[in-house]
Amino acid sequence: xxxxxQPDIHITVSEGASLELRCNYSYGATPYLFWYxxxxxxxxxxxxxxxxxDTLVQGIKGFEAExxxxxxxxxxxxxxxxxxxxxxxxxxxxxxxxxxxxxxxGRGTQLTVWP
Amino acid sequence: GAVVSQHxxxxxCKSGTSVKIExxxxxxxxxxxxxxxxxxxxxxxxxxxxxxxxxxxYEQGVEKDKFLINHASxxxxxxxxxxxxxxDSSFYICSAINSLRNTEAFFxxxxxxxxx
Numbered sequence: 001x002x003x004x005x006q007p008d009i010h011i012t013v014s015e016g017a018s019l020e021l022r023c024n025y026s027y028g029a030t031p032y033l034f035w036y037x038x039x040x041x042x043x044x045x046x047x048x049x050x051x052x053x054d055t056l057v058q059g060i061k062g063f064e065a066e067x068x069x070x071x072x073x074x075x076x077x078x079x080x081x082x083x084x085x086x087x088x089x090x091x092x093x094x095x096x097x098x099x100x101x102x103x104x105x106g107r108g109t110q111l112t113v114w115p
Numbered sequence: 116g117a118v119v120s121q122h123x124x125x126x127x128c129k130s131g132t133s134v135k136i137e138x139x140x141x142x143x144x145x146x147x148x149x150x151x152x153x154x155x156x157x158x159x160x161x162x163x164x165x166x167x168x169x170x171x172x173y174e175q176g177v178e179k180d181k182f183l184i185n186h187a188s189x190x191x192x193x194x195x196x197x198x199x200x201x202x203d204s205s206f207y208i209c210s211a212i213n214s215l216r217n218t219e220a221f222f223x224x225x226x227x228x229x230x231x
Contacts, residue, residue, distance in 0.1 A: 044210075
């Protein structure tokens with residue numbers, strides 16, 4: 001079955017520490033891959049996306065993600081977390097051949113940042 | 116980036132009534148809009164895809180008679196929750212894309228629906 005897995009429900013890091021949020025997908029072909037961030041009671045903001053090409057993708061707010069085909073993964077990273085990064089993070093896919101924007105989301109990872 | 120406005124941001128309605136949520140693309144023409152539902156501390160579930168001028172395509176398990184979607188213009192889609200019940204209480208989010216020009220869908224701020 002097609003799915004998007006975010007194995008970590010909640011992650012806590014100290015401000016200034018590095019961060020890695022995991023995402024795996026299950027699908028026959030590599031889908032289009034996205035990371036979104038959601039602040040409480042708000043909509044979603046796109047951090048970065050991968051369609052093809054360079055497997056290391058740079059996004060906004062200092063985030064990057066690396067696509068690894070062999071592991072069916074698209075993990076999100078940030079070298080130094082800021083308190084304002086505390087939010088819910090969602091990995092999402094659009095399956096190739098599907099309508100762009102038709103997103104399927106992982107369950108999300110809640111990030112808490114300690115001062 | 117492009118702006119998508121969702122209205123209202125919060126609504127409380129009585130059980131058995133209907134409530135309409137609007138999703139507008141303010142500065143671009145949205146060929147396609149999407150509606151999602153988000154349960155507390157849960158992921159976003161795609162409910163339906165709506166294309167301007169045609170019927171919406173619903174995801175499996177979503178009641179099309181319960182959740183009426185209309186995409187009458189290139190800037191407006193509406194979701195009407197009919198005969199609402201407390202279990203319909205949720206956070207509803209729309210997104211919009213001009214798939215001919217963009218590779219990114221833009222999200223509204225969401226609508227918190229509470230059915231009492």
